Amino acid sequence: MSIASTAPPTVAAEPPARASRWRADLLVTGVALLLALWVTSGLWIDPNGRAIKVNSSDQALFEWLLSYGARAITHGENPFFTHLIGFPDGANLAVNTSITVYAVVFAPLTFLLGAPVTFAVILTLNLVATAYAWFWLLSRHLVSSRLAAATGALFIAFAPSMVSHANAHLNWTAGWLAPLVVWRVIRLRDGRWLRDGALLGVLVAITFSIAAEGLFFIALACLVFLATWSAAKVTRAEARAALPAMLRGLGVTAVVAFALLSYPIWMHFFGPQRFAGTGFDARVHSEDVAGYFAFPQRSLAGIAGLDTSLAPNETEENSFFGLPLVLLAVASFWYLWRVATPGRRATLRALGITALVFTVLSWGPAVKIFKNYTDVPLPYALLNPLPVFNAALPQRLALVVTPIVGLLLAFLVDARPRGRVWPVAFAVALVPLLPVNLLTVAREPIPTFITSDDWASVVPAGGVIATVPFTLDTVPDGQRWQAYAWTHGQGEFSLVSGFYLGPGGPDGRGRIGPVPRYMDGMLYDVAKTGVIPAIGPAEQAAARADLAYWRVDAVVLADRIHGAKWPVQHDALLTAxxxxxxxxxxIDDVWVWRVTRGS
Structure with missing residues (x-):
């Protein structure tokens, strides 16, 4: 049962010698490591001083999450809720991407070398682990040729979608989780339902803590694939025979996963500062139909000028296979179908339908083509209001298509089709997609006011700082300051704002940061535009009321401020x-305004 039936009979006949197998493992891992270091090389020049250019805000957020998670386990704090950002209301991290497992596992490295180094390590290892995990699944269970396994695995790990999300997304680059979940789901049919169900439950909990949205997509993909595969006439008997063991195993999986995730799930759906759905527009964050045929920006084709701007931003090129690869994938499916046995055709049919379903769903609630929005409705319009779907971005459903394309490429190489046309087709399709390194930029250093611990002479232990401008996704420096203070043993201070998803968006949905008041809203506009509005006694009184509400101890304006999306107008901020x-x-390299409580 499963895609394993696409493998030729020789896979299980005589397994290769263990030494030869591990040499292949090391070779693929080595190639993946070199490619991963190349893609992330801009960060490794100076992990503490450089940031990913197109997404330095998310990088700052993940660095903060890594440092907060490390602090939570060493100080016995709640890893899923904190008042250290968004003070005084706090932030529900269970509805954010808390990457708890990464924060715990890499806590020693975070305390030793700092969150920026940990971020670079995890990002690089994610790409390597994705390649190896897919190679392991392919070479052990799905194909007989290690070249075929390496082709599929390396394509999946360094596909346009993965390179695009390598722009600071530690959750979406954890592609190694998908093959492990698929493998454990396949194993449920073996009859050891108690053990295999428990192992899958643990894996589900790990996946949820790293990429909850990704887990949702994996579950949907498995459901569509298995339902389609089981419905085929040639596989119905096999499916019925495997069903009891799988149901028992899935029952154990549910019990184990719920036991491990009951608290974060409760926090997610019923905890403080929760919200229903993100504030992102599903029409905007849907995949452009033409995006499947376009080339990605960080590829050989992209730097040759063949890229497009069809994605909402550079981190969301979730398909972008290019026309040659789309044609190769279709041709691969045709060839494999033509030579397949009935049982293997059932698997190919299930893969094809799964790819088609997720392609159409990724187009969102209505057709968008070449950035032109239409009113042509699509199936996702019916799903968008549903729980969980309303918190997902439809364009990311295209991420499920990438492994399917990789599987087709691996199966085709394994089938060894005759003729020179196939190697040429592979070259034409894949060479333009070879990744180039991510663009990085120098970011402003942590102020001496923080690194020297002088902030502690201004703010009492556990006090509250308001950065100018207030910390948000576009100006994330405050959370970088916090991360530095925690990992260097300086203690803690809270921020009145922050880069996180919280309540207060339209129709009860989420928004980035807290609902703004007068002072933070006005200073944000000044930071962005440089235009200072009229400020008189009424505005000063409103600012004092805001500071009292936030219980601020000090307002701090650094000399150098990192603007993640636009340059910060420092002189106008100082004047305002x-x-x-x-x-x-x-004090040192910052301006400080001390606030007397009750004034």
Missing amino acids: TRQLLGPGER
């Missing part, structure tokens, strides 16, 4: 803050 709060005082 002085008009609100007075002249301030100079």
Whole structure:
């Protein structure tokens, strides 16, 4: 049962010598490591001083999550809720991407070398682990040729979607989780339902803690594949025979996973600061139909000028296979279908239908082509209001198609089709997609005010800082300051804002950061535009009321501020803050306005 039936009979006949097998493992891992280091090389020049250019905000968020998770386990704090950002209301991290497992496993490295280094290590290892996990699944269970397994695995790990999400997404680059879950689902049919169900339950809990949205997609893909495969006439008897063991195993999986995830799930759906669905527009964050035929930006084709801007941003090129690869995938399916036995055709049919379903769903609630929005409805419009679906981005459903294309490529190489046309087709389809390194940029250093621990002389233990401008996704420096203080044993301070998803969006949905008040909203506009509005006694009183609400101890404006999307207008900010709060005082490389509680 499963895609294993696509493998030729020789797979299980005589397994290769263990030494030869491990040499192949090391070779593929070595190639993957070199490619991963190449893709992330811009960070490795200076992990503490450089950031991914197109997504430095998410990088700052993941660095903060790594440092907070490390602090939570060493200080006995709640890993799924904190008042250290979004003070005084706090932030529900269970509805955010808390990457708890990564934070715990890599906590020693975070404390030793800092969160930026940990971020670079995890991002690089994610790509390597994805390649090896798929190679292991393919070479041990699905194909007889190690060349075929390596072809499929390396394509999946360094496909356009993976390279695109390598722009700071530690959750979506954890592609190694998918083959492990698929493998454990396949094993449920073997009859050891108690053991295999428990192992799958643990794996589900790990996957949820790293990429909950990804787990949802994996479950959907398995459901579509297995339902389609089981419905084929030639496989119905096999499916019925395997069903009891699989149901028992899935029951154990549910019990184990729920036991491990009961608290974060409760926090997600019923905890404080929760919300129903993200505030992102499903029409905007849907895959452009033409995107499947376009080339990605960080590829040989991209730097040759053949890329497009069909994705909402550079981190969401979730398909972008290019026309040659789409044609090769179709031709591969045709060839494999033509030479397949009835049982293998059932598997190919299930793969094809799964790819088609997720392709159509990735197009979102209505057709969008070449950035032109239409009113032509699509099936996702019916799913979008449903729980869980309303918290997912439809465009990311295209990520399921990438492994299916990789499987087809591996199966085709394993079938050894005759003729020179196939090697040429592979070259034409895959060479333009070879990845190039991610663009990085120098980011502003942590102020001496923080690194010297001088902040502790201004803010009491557990006190509250308001950064200027207030910390958000576009200006994430405050959370970088927090991460530095925690990992260097300086203690803690809270921020009145932060880069996280919380309540307050339209129709009860989520939004980035807390609902703004007068002071933070005005200073944000000044930071972005440089235009200072009229500030008089009424505005000063409103600012004092806001500071009292937030229980702020100090307002801090650094000399150098990192703007993740636009340059920060520093001089205008200094002028506006002085008009609100007075002249301030100079400490190290920042301006500070001390706030007296109750004033």
